[in-house]
Amino acid sequence: MNQIEENTFLTRSLFGAFIATILIFFLGDVGRNLAMSDESSFIRYTAISKGLVLAIYVVVFSLNFKFYRSDKRARNWSLALVILLSCFLLAQLLGDFEDNKLEGIKKNLVYVSRFLYMPVTFLLFYPLLTRTDKTWKLFRLFEIFFFINCALIVLGAIFDIAAFRTYDIFTRFGYMGIYNSNNQASYYFILMMIFYYYQVSQGSKPYKLIAVILCSLLLGTKKIYLFLPLLFAYNFFRYRRYRNKWLVISMLSLIGLLFLLRDKVLAFLEEYFNALVVLQRKKGWLSMLSSTRDAELKATYENVVVAKWEWYNYLIGGADFYNNRSEMELFDIFFFFGLFGLLVYAWFIRDIMNYFRNLNYLWVMLGFLLFIAALASGFLVSANQPIVWLLVYSLIAFGSKKVSSSAV
Numbered sequence: 001m002n003q004i005e006e007n008t009f010l011t012r013s014l015f016g017a018f019i020a021t022i023l024i025f026f027l028g029d030v031g032r033n034l035a036m037s038d039e040s041s042f043i044r045y046t047a048i049s050k051g052l053v054l055a056i057y058v059v060v061f062s063l064n065f066k067f068y069r070s071d072k073r074a075r076n077w078s079l080a081l082v083i084l085l086s087c088f089l090l091a092q093l094l095g096d097f098e099d100n101k102l103e104g105i106k107k108n109l110v111y112v113s114r115f116l117y118m119p120v121t122f123l124l125f126y127p128l129l130t131r132t133d134k135t136w137k138l139f140r141l142f143e144i145f146f147f148i149n150c151a152l153i154v155l156g157a158i159f160d161i162a163a164f165r166t167y168d169i170f171t172r173f174g175y176m177g178i179y180n181s182n183n184q185a186s187y188y189f190i191l192m193m194i195f196y197y198y199q200v201s202q203g204s205k206p207y208k209l210i211a212v213i214l215c216s217l218l219l220g221t222k223k224i225y226l227f228l229p230l231l232f233a234y235n236f237f238r239y240r241r242y243r244n245k246w247l248v249i250s251m252l253s254l255i256g257l258l259f260l261l262r263d264k265v266l267a268f269l270e271e272y273f274n275a276l277v278v279l280q281r282k283k284g285w286l287s288m289l290s291s292t293r294d295a296e297l298k299a300t301y302e303n304v305v306v307a308k309w310e311w312y313n314y315l316i317g318g319a320d321f322y323n324n325r326s327e328m329e330l331f332d333i334f335f336f337f338g339l340f341g342l343l344v345y346a347w348f349i350r351d352i353m354n355y356f357r358n359l360n361y362l363w364v365m366l367g368f369l370l371f372i373a374a375l376a377s378g379f380l381v382s383a384n385q386p387i388v389w390l391l392v393y394s395l396i397a398f399g400s401k402k403v404s405s406s407a408v
Contacts, residue, residue, distance in 0.1 A: 011127070020056055022387070031046075031048075032180055060124065074123060083340060084116065084119075088336070094313075095319020096320070115337070121386040142391065143192075156177060164178070169275060172275045174220020175218050180384070183378030184382070189219065190227050191389055193209065193231065213228065222289060222291070316340060328376065329379060333381070
């Protein structure tokens with residue numbers, strides 16, 4: 001029995017904090033949705049929920065400080081966090097702000113908290129993630145809330161409930177239920193698909209996977225429509241489906257049918273995804289896939305990096321982030337923390353994957369997630385996604401005793 005398994009208080013406190021995190025985030029989403037419905041949106045329920053979660057993290061970390069101080073992984077992660085915070089503080093002190101420096105720093109603190117949620121979440125909860133008796137219970141709790149929201153998404157689509165729409169503009173199709181943002185909804189669905197696909201590959205019935213895939217189509221987000229072909233391609237080549245001539249014939253027939261009905265397909269897209277169709281025609285595929293973030297990336301590079309950065313900014317990042325950012329996750333890490341920050345995040349990811357036994361399947365799925373995040377944002381730089389990502393990956397890595405490094 002190792003040190004973590006012997007530490008009953010550590011396990012219980014982390015388990016309680018994890019439950020509290022799931023509940024608080026869910027209630028925060030419910031509160032925001034209700035507030036938006038009665039035009040009381042000035043109450044920032046999601047911000048309050050994130051603040052409560054951070055407070056819980058601080059308390060639990062403090063109560064178990066003796067363990068974290070003595071554990072090598074915890075010390076390494078703490079040092080990495082210190083490096084990130086040092087980059088941030090140096091960039092703020094040396095930075096040239098468009099506004100008042102103090103006001104600029106206060107605004108940037110909002111963004112630095114988002115960047116730190118992922119590493120802080122792993123640092124706090126990694127001692128619990130190998131305890132599958134606990135993580136299965138946590139997953140079942142999250143799963144209940146997830147499928148409640150799936151039901152709300154279906155109801156929203158059937159009855160066109162405005163409160164459950166993904167987008168405020170009614171020319172764009174999509175329903176996300178009570179979730180706070182389309183980023184959150186998209187990554188939750190993607191992570192659940194990753195989990196259920198793995199379960200099916202291990203012999204489970206495909207009902208939940210099919211239900212999640214069908215419901216995800218109602219979100220109307222590009223992230224989902226990017227991930228599904230990637231998952232299909234993985235399945236097609238991983239299991240050599242191309243050797244099945246009937247499947248290949250069926251696929252070619254479907255492609256041929258879509259080509260013959262291209263006018264009707266285009267009419268469908270223009271009706272339900274008009275904003276994307278117009279954007280693609282005006283700006284091209286990259287602008288459409290990134291929601292014009294490619295233009296923001298170019299503007300940030302030209303107006304900030306080229307125009308304002310000194311040599312040290314390439315190492316520690318810049319200060320005027322709240323006014324200039326691409327919202328393309330991997331680039332924003334560089335803009336905010338510089339080269340040092342990119343290296344630290346690369347180390348974070350590498351160590352997390354080492355912890356999760358470097359399973360090939362998890363690496364491939366992470367590659368898909370990072371590719372999507374590179375075009376958009378909201379995966380690593382988020383409060384809500386990391387805890388679900390770590391929970392799903394822990395169950396895949398440790399939930400079965402018969403898992404090899406080449407699983408799936």
